[in-house]
Amino acid sequence: MRIHHLNCGTDCPVGGALFDGRSKGPLGRIVCHCLLIETDAHGLVLVDTGYGLRDVAHPHSPERRIPLPWRAMLNIRLHERDTAIRQVEALGYRAEDVRHIVATHLDFDHAGGLEDFPAATVHVMAREYDDATGPKRGFVARNRWRPPQLDDVARWRRYGAAGERWFGFDAVRDIDGLPPEFLLVPLPGHTWGHAGVAIRRDDGRWLLHAGDAYFYRGEMRSATRACTPGLRAYQRLMEANRRDRLTNQERLRRLSVEHRAEIDVTCTHDPVELEALQAGRAL
Numbered sequence: 422m423r424i425h426h427l428n429c430g431t432d433c434p435v436g437g438a439l440f441d442g443r444s445k446g447p448l449g450r451i452v453c454h455c456l457l458i459e460t461d462a463h464g465l466v467l468v469d470t471g472y473g474l475r476d477v478a479h480p481h482s483p484e485r486r487i488p489l490p491w492r493a494m495l496n497i498r499l500h501e502r503d504t505a506i507r508q509v510e511a512l513g514y515r516a517e518d519v520r521h522i523v524a525t526h527l528d529f530d531h532a533g534g535l536e537d538f539p540a541a542t543v544h545v546m547a548r549e550y551d552d553a554t555g556p557k558r559g560f561v562a563r564n565r566w567r568p569p570q571l572d573d574v575a576r577w578r579r580y581g582a583a584g585e586r587w588f589g590f591d592a593v594r595d596i597d598g599l600p601p602e603f604l605l606v607p608l609p610g611h612t613w614g615h616a617g618v619a620i621r622r623d624d625g626r627w628l629l630h631a632g633d634a635y636f637y638r639g640e641m642r643s644a645t646r647a648c649t650p651g652l653r654a655y656q657r658l659m660e661a662n663r664r665d666r667l668t669n670q671e672r673l674r675r676l677s678v679e680h681r682a683e684i685d686v687t688c689t690h691d692p693v694e695l696e697a698l699q700a701g702r703a704l
């Protein structure tokens with residue numbers, strides 16, 4: 422298999438390094454790190470989709486695909502060239518070649534491109550699907566999940582949390598239609614139905630895409646957690662359950678330290694992690 426690390430969305434929040442820890446100017450740079458995996462027998466697999474074509478063309482009307490308060494807060498930049506479909510095409514493939522999409526969760530900045538791949542089965546935790554498509558309580562819930570991004574998805578496959586043990590986590594081992602090298606790893610906290618996606622590379626090393634279970638590189642691979650104030654505040658704003666979020670983040674941090682030789686742990690929104698993986702450098 423071959424894994425491509427794509428950026429399918431860029432946010433430039435006012436605050437610069439207070440968000441990303443490195444920008445010199447007033448604007449930061451937050452990415453939407455998605456994976457595109459070329460498999461031998463199962464077509465193309467996407468992990469998350471970032472913003473999609475319909476988000477770029479009509480972000481706010483006639484349907485409210487991108488919530489305006491978040492558009493302003495994150496200073497979201499919408500470019501067609503950033504969409505997963507355009508990047509798939511640039512690699513010489515067509516939308517139909519994407520047979521599976523594994524979704525860490527269904528927030529608007531992760532699910533916007535689902536409808537650009539009508540032949541794909543979308544795999545997601547059942548709780549996430551229920552929360553995203555059902556009745557919603559509260560300002561954050563009504564804005565983070567945008568039904569217009571989801572209602573044209575043809576095939577959903579939903580999963581309960583039960584599964585096998587994987588490095589101390591419970592993992593769903595039977596993702597329908599995918600080989601055992603793909604695991605859904607429930608990591609609730611950011612949302613109740615949030616999950617990471619683990620992929621075993623051909624050389625035996627695992628890549629764990631932890632979605633929004635953490636946001637900043639300093640939260641992994643070191644003895645103590647470090648996070649910028651902007652991303653710390655954003656994670657608190659978006660959390661469904663603080664105790665679960667912090668517990669799972671701590672478990673991930675320990676995993677990234679104690680099993681560094683076996684596993685790469687990465688997240689959605691850190692640009693430094695994305696650049697390292699795109700360049701084939703160690704995290």
Ligand SMILES: [Zn+2]
Binds near residue numbers: 528530689
């Ligand atoms: Zn996100």
